[in-house]
Amino acid sequence: MNHSIYSADRMTHLKIVVVALVAGIAVAGFGISARINSDPGVQTARVIKAGAPVAVSSSNTMVVR
Numbered sequence: 001m002n003h004s005i006y007s008a009d010r011m012t013h014l015k016i017v018v019v020a021l022v023a024g025i026a027v028a029g030f031g032i033s034a035r036i037n038s039d040p041g042v043q044t045a046r047v048i049k050a051g052a053p054v055a056v057s058s059s060n061t062m063v064v065r
Helices: 010-036
Strands: none
Touching: none
């Protein structure tokens, strides 16, 4: 067993690459499956309307612009 990545042989590097690839595929698969289960008909457009303009100052007096 190699305790350093610098002195590792070819098989150790291959094992690291394979484990990283499998983990990446698992995370991507989980993300895709979580997204597919949502119902596309439920999504609606949300409209955010701006309110009246407000000025912020350090005094208590109201500033109208």
